[in-house]
Amino acid sequence: MFAFLIVQLGIVQILHGEAAQKEIERTEDTTTANPVPRGKMYDRYGRLLVDNKPLYSITYTPPKNVQPSEKLDLAEKLAQYIDKNTDKVTEWDKKDYWVMQNREEAYSRLTPEEQELSSKEQYYAVIEKVTDEDIKEINENKQVLEILAIKRELDQAPALTPHIIKNQNISEKEYAVVAEHLSELPGINVSTDWEREKVYGETFANFIGGISDHGDGIPREKVDYYLSRQYSRNDRVGESFLEEEYETVLKGQKELIEHVTDQSGKLIDSEVVREGKQGKSLKLTVDxxxxxxxxxxxxxxxxxxxxxxxxxxxxxxxxxxxxxxxxxxxxxxxxxxxxxxxxxxxxxxxxxxxxxxxxxxxxxxxxxxxxxxxxxxxxxxxxxxxxxxxxxxxxxxxxxxxxxxxxxxxxxxxxxxxxxxxxxxxxxxxxxxxxxxxxxxxxxxxxxxxxxxxxxxxxxxxxxxxxxxxxxxxxxxxxxxxxxxxxxxxxxxxxxxxxxxxxxxxxxxxxxxxxxxxxxxxxxxxxxxxxxxxxxxxxxxxxxxxxxxxxxxxxxxxxxxxxxxxxxxxxxxxxxxxxxxxxxxxxxxxxxxxxxxxxxxxxxxxxxxxxxxxxxxxxxxxxxxxxxxxxxxxxxxxxxxxxxxxxxxxxxxxxxxxxxxxxxxxxxxxxxxxxxxxxx
The missing domain is CATH 3.40.710.10 (DD-peptidase/beta-lactamase superfamily)
Incomplete structure (x- = not known):
């Protein structure tokens, strides 16, 4: 009996130990939805009016409970491989970066009364005390501004949901270099995204309408409407004319992926539970x-x-x-x-x-x-x-x-x-x-x-x-x-x-x-x-x-x-x-x-x-x-x-x-x- 029990214990530990430990550590199943190409538009004679133009895309899928310092470290690494437009970097982004780099000095500026505040209230007080002189060097450093622009995108990514970091003007070199260094860029991936292409240029373009920009997601005034219909905040949606009127038809069926995480929020496993399907197409009355x-x-x-x-x-x-x-x-x-x-x-x-x-x-x-x-x-x-x-x-x-x-x-x-x-x-x-x-x-x-x-x-x-x-x-x-x-x-x-x-x-x-x-x-x-x-x-x-x-x-x-x-x-x-x-x-x-x-x-x-x-x-x-x-x-x-x-x-x-x-x-x-x- 002792010999039999020892053999069984060995089998459990050696052959099934890792799977059993994962099962013990399993804490939560999370499902995410990946967008698919929108439906196309054709004229009354079947001529293609609106197509989906494939684009290189660099995305970030953050694990749960990722820390700001980890995102900053990732942004600094990614900035070595890609160029990023800095137009959207705000004064707040610059002050936040300065505080992270000079934490001891920043918090020393708090008054005794402010030191009694909550952590969140202290942080806001510290930001208010950052001066123009403090961030002068940041304004003059293009590389730092690019890091902040990337971090800004990383901060907007919901947990376990792919978020586009860059898909405009990505060169083949950028795409290849990032793909080569994925092992040192946790959460970063390279894929293909889609851009709407109006085949006939300006002709009829007004009535085709437009969709929200990459990174902007759902317009603020319509967040509640779309979230109640199982959209994600960073989904691109129709903003005008036919793209807006027929949004629910054109958007398609998202790919659903189930993620399993452990107690620390680390991703254990992912599985596709529903294949994505491109949006339905519109045949227009227009010639x-x-x-x-x-x-x-x-x-x-x-x-x-x-x-x-x-x-x-x-x-x-x-x-x-x-x-x-x-x-x-x-x-x-x-x-x-x-x-x-x-x-x-x-x-x-x-x-x-x-x-x-x-x-x-x-x-x-x-x-x-x-x-x-x-x-x-x-x-x-x-x-x-x-x-x-x-x-x-x-x-x-x-x-x-x-x-x-x-x-x-x-x-x-x-x-x-x-x-x-x-x-x-x-x-x-x-x-x-x-x-x-x-x-x-x-x-x-x-x-x-x-x-x-x-x-x-x-x-x-x-x-x-x-x-x-x-x-x-x-x-x-x-x-x-x-x-x-x-x-x-x-x-x-x-x-x-x-x-x-x-x-x-x-x-x-x-x-x-x-x-x-x-x-x-x-x-x-x-x-x-x-x-x-x-x-x-x-x-x-x-x-x-x-x-x-x-x-x-x-x-x-x-x-x-x-x-x-x-x-x-x-x-x-x-x-x-x-x-x-x-x-x-x-x-x-x-x-x-x-x-x-x-x-x-x-x-x-x-x-x-x-x-x-x-x-x-x-x-x-x-x-x-x-x-x-x-x-x-x-x-x-x-x-x-x-x-x-x-x-x-x-x-x-x-x-x-x-x-x-x-x-x-x-x-x-x-x-x-x-x-x-x-x-x-």
Missing amino acids: IELQEKVDKIIREEMKKIIDKYPRNKYLKDGLVVMSDPKTGEILAISGQRYDHEKHEFTDQSYRVVYDAHRPGSAVKGATVLAGYDSGVINIGSSFYDAPIKISQTPEKSSYITLGHVNDLEAIAKSSNVYMFYVALRMGGDYTNYRYAQNVPSKVKDSDKTLLELRNYFKQFGLGVETGVDLPYEATGYKGDSPNPGLLMDYAIGQYDTFTALQLNQYVSTIANGGYRIQPHLVKGIYNSSSDNGLNSLYKSIEPKVLNQIEMDEKYINRVQEGFRRVFQHPNGTADHVFNSKSYNPAGKTGTAQNEIYAPNAKGEIEKVADVENLTLVGYAPYDDPEVAFSVIVPNVGLESGDGINLQIGSRILDAYFDLKEERQKNGISINNEQENNEND
């Missing part, structure tokens, strides 16, 4: 080839006006949205800004959803429809277009006296006076109107009439959110003065302001027969991409109807005919540009008066210029619309616009139908992804 052409057209047409009228310094922006009016899919969305001092353009397409402008006569379709539905006019109703004046308001008129006009002629010729009568009749009995008369006693309160008219406009998306799949969009400015004169201004688009995206939704609603459809930039979500393009479909984004216009279909048909006459009838305001087009277009022009104000030498705000906003909305073909568009060119000089809105509208429609014809010849269809990928 990147059309987008490039639209960007170029806006710049070319703006440059013509800028070169011809160099004194007009207020013309800066050209805004365009093109969409499918039946589905809400955005085909192209562009905003180009001109810098008069640098004489160059920049892509600022976000202004399409953020900047609101007076639209002018482009909204008259909504005014006429409000008149029909409220019963103040009928199909064929006519008024005499001549200057109109109500007591205590300025005279108002159309651009010329048009005489008798019916509803179709009012749209085609863009009669302001016709719209004035619609608004005034919605407010009361104006059948016996006389020039300069007082407001009749039967008239409703102007604020109620304005509210009623606004409610009609909202049905088309004017003055409300369009619902586009972006984190934020503007809804425009609402004036707060409801007097009769401003009520008439509202009816012709001279009061409230709207975005180019709102105007696009408005004209799309008219084009498709009265359905306000949510615009969207993502067509489908696909499983993790391979090198060969899109993978299998995970989720399709279907058209969403936000509301249907609550009025008789014949009224919408009547306004559609009015829009057709604007573009194709001899009396139409855009007939001279669009009447020869083979794709049968329809739409509405707009001109809105605007004023530019700026501070004078005394700091007082004064008007410095009278300008115009030139707008255009439309769609084609008239009888079966497949593309709708909106154009806004704000702050064009008076009489110096040269129909830039019409020229842009004409050229972008030409571009759309030319591309369509070319693709039909080549057999390319957005519904045949495999064929598209092969063609690409």
